[in-house]
Amino acid sequence: MNRYLVTGGAGFLGSHLCERLLNDGNAVLCLDDFSTGNENNVSHLKSNPNFDLECHDLTTPFFPEKINGIFNFASPASPVDYQHNPIKTLKMGTLAIYNVLGMAKRLNIPILHASTSEVYGDPEVHPQSEDYWGNVNPIGPRACYDEGKRVAESLLIAYQEHAGVDIRIARIFNTYGPHMDPQDGRVVSNFICQALKNKPVTIYGDGLQTRSFCYVDDLIDGIVRLMNSTYQSPLNLGNPSEYSILDLANMVISLTNSESELIHKDLPIDDPKRRNPDISLANKIIDWSPSTSLEEGLKKTIPWFDKLI
Ligand SMILES: NC(=O)c1ccc[n+]([C@@H]2O[C@H](COP(=O)([O-])OP(=O)(O)OC[C@H]3O[C@@H](n4cnc5c(N)ncnc54)[C@H](O)[C@@H]3O)[C@@H](O)[C@H]2O)c1
Numbered sequence: 001m002n003r004y005l006v007t008g009g010a011g012f013l014g015s016h017l018c019e020r021l022l023n024d025g026n027a028v029l030c031l032d033d034f035s036t037g038n039e040n041n042v043s044h045l046k047s048n049p050n051f052d053l054e055c056h057d058l059t060t061p062f063f064p065e066k067i068n069g070i071f072n073f074a075s076p077a078s079p080v081d082y083q084h085n086p087i088k089t090l091k092m093g094t095l096a097i098y099n100v101l102g103m104a105k106r107l108n109i110p111i112l113h114a115s116t117s118e119v120y121g122d123p124e125v126h127p128q129s130e131d132y133w134g135n136v137n138p139i140g141p142r143a144c145y146d147e148g149k150r151v152a153e154s155l156l157i158a159y160q161e162h163a164g165v166d167i168r169i170a171r172i173f174n175t176y177g178p179h180m181d182p183q184d185g186r187v188v189s190n191f192i193c194q195a196l197k198n199k200p201v202t203i204y205g206d207g208l209q210t211r212s213f214c215y216v217d218d219l220i221d222g223i224v225r226l227m228n229s230t231y232q233s234p235l236n237l238g239n240p241s242e243y244s245i246l247d248l249a250n251m252v253i254s255l256t257n258s259e260s261e262l263i264h265k266d267l268p269i270d271d272p273k274r275r276n277p278d279i280s281l282a283n284k285i286i287d288w289s290p291s292t293s294l295e296e297g298l299k300k301t302i303p304w305f306d307k308l309i
Pocket of ligand 1: 013081
């Protein structure tokens with residue numbers, strides 16, 4: 001039986017990953033400082049004898065033993081969370097990465113890192129393929145996250161090329177599903193919570209900017225496939241179906257039978273106008289493509305928020 005370290009395992013994606021790894025017959029050490037995640041996301045796993053949970057801040061060293069692989073998901077991920085403490089966010093893109101790469105090197109085990117489509121910034125190329133270098137403002141309000149994730153990728157490549165560490169880099173595009181934090185200001189959770197409360201649904205800008213939304217189970221399947229592969233370069237994981245923010249708002253309002261109206265607010269600085277993954281490489285390398293439509297995924301997600309609010 002393999003035992004995996006999942007950093008950020010009490011967060012939205014990490015908790016689904018812990019569950020999937022356990023269901024596949026592995027053991028899991030879930031490490032989290034609960035800064036943006038929630039212990040409740042993994043409370044249903046605690047009775048499993050193959051599941052361990054440890055509270056630790058990953059910007060300080062950690063020396064686990066008996067680990068066969070690392071999934072590095074710890075990092076604030078929503079703009080509200082990562083802009084709350086930009087210095088700490090940059091430490092997660094640097095110090096924390098040295099720490100996990102040090103672990104992988106010492107134990108001679110593979111490490112999969114959760115990177116992001118934000119490395120493409122406000123892209124000038126559509127859809128974004130892995131060979132696009134991106135368009136990122138290095139001193140803007142999103143830089144602590146975007147540039148942190150970019151330097152993290154550079155560190156992974158350096159450890160792979162110069163220290164022989166077995167790396168995987170998942171460039172994750174917008175993902176949604178149960179276990180999202182209703183307070184963290186991401187568009188899907190915002191819209192669902194506002195619609196369920198019949199409050200105005202807030203559109204930033206004219207709402208014509210587009211995003212692609214991947215249901216969490218599809219994403220986690222891609223993550224597991226990538227770890228099981230031998231592919232050592234960045235790989236896009238996301239759903240290529242592109243929706244405008246207005247389309248998303250209208251779909252959420254309809255699926256929640258809401259009486260909410262749409263209101264418009266100013267677009268945040270450096271907000272990307274389009275985001276759409278080219279997943280042809282993931283298709284070829286790990287035989288992966290998402291199978292859940294936005295409507296299907298929202299129908300699975302809405303009840304989670306309905307219980308919470
Ligand atoms: N959800 C998405 O759409 C998305 C898209 C692209 C990339 N990602 C990446 O995936 C990863 C997980 O994102 P998420 O959406 O699950 O966010 P999340 O905030 O729900 O989860 C992140 C987890 O990391 C933990 N964490 C933060 N700082 C820590 C520290 N110093 N030490 C230990 N734990 C710490 C948090 O408490 C939380 O449980 C992040 O690295 C994020 O950048 C997510």
